[in-house]
Amino acid sequence: MRRLRTPADVQDASTDPLVRWAAQALSAGGAAWEHNGAVAVHAPCLTRRRRLVLSGPAEGVASLLAAHGRGVNLRPLMERQLASVVEPLMPTPWIEDKPFGWMDRTGALDLPDDASWLSSLDDVEPLLRTANPDSWAWPGEKGVTRWAGLRVGDELVATAAEAWSSADVGFMMGVAVHPSHTNQGLGRRICQFVTSSLLTLYGCCALFVENHNAPAIAVYRKLGFEYRDVTTLLPAV
Known part of the structure; x- marks a missing residue:
């Protein structure tokens, strides 16, 4: 050994x-x-x-x-x-x-132009409390490095974080879309933004997902992720 x-x-x-x-x-x-x-x-x-x-x-x-x-x-x-x-x-x-579930992908992905990394996190926690209260990533938590957001007007309606990335595997967590803005493709776009950014930095992007969350798994598959039961x-x- x-x-x-x-x-x-x-x-x-x-x-x-x-x-x-x-x-x-x-x-x-x-x-x-x-x-x-x-x-x-x-x-x-x-x-x-x-x-x-x-x-x-x-x-x-x-x-x-x-x-x-x-x-x-x-x-x-x-x-x-x-x-x-x-x-x-x-x-x-x-x-x-x-x-x-563990999902990962390599390669490159187009960067959406309607999402960005957030300079202020004031709106992130209220959105998580509403849309994803069981999130494994929260602002200020150790290992959670930055948050991306997508706004409609002045309202933050979608977010996702980079958290617990390693030297060559970027990691995405904390995905949330406000309930009043679902079924508009916002979840896919915020995830595409974070995935594209992490692929550029690390060459690989990965995430955890509940194995029963078929809609989320479908979104990640469309973004090129492959699924593994763990x-x-x-x-x-």
Whole structure:
């Protein structure tokens, strides 16, 4: 089992954007390892969770999970299909916690001209409270770096954030459209603006999405994102 000391080491060991995104934790008290082609990144605080992000061949992942996967409030995270193969390999039982979606894309995307990065965030929190009260990103939260907005007149009607980006994976969170302005394509345009900006900066853009949120997944697919089921495994006892 080989220790990976830097984000560059993780990038050399894996092409998976999921673990490359998690590698940002190595500059904030995290750790990473490689074993038989698999990679695990321990992120003490990433999108509000203490995570162990894993990817690679099942046997290597199982060894890494057995060695580093237990701890108070630790959430081992991996692709759901991989988890179904890894779980039977574990010496003690593990169970699936909560599946959700990871989506990412590379390349370039046209930048809409009706959205912009916001210089004032005064209107963002009221919009989130109305349109997306369960948002995982909020103004002023650690790791949330900037917010984009789209206005109709003087009213902020759509927003999305860059949050928890790594060295080569930009991350989008906090998407919200005011309920009185839905079905007008505003969600797609604000997401296109943020995605285009992050692709220019990082070369890759990614996001989390609830796996049951079919309308959001459809919007992201139209913007070129590919969907992967991911999940967390927790000790059964």
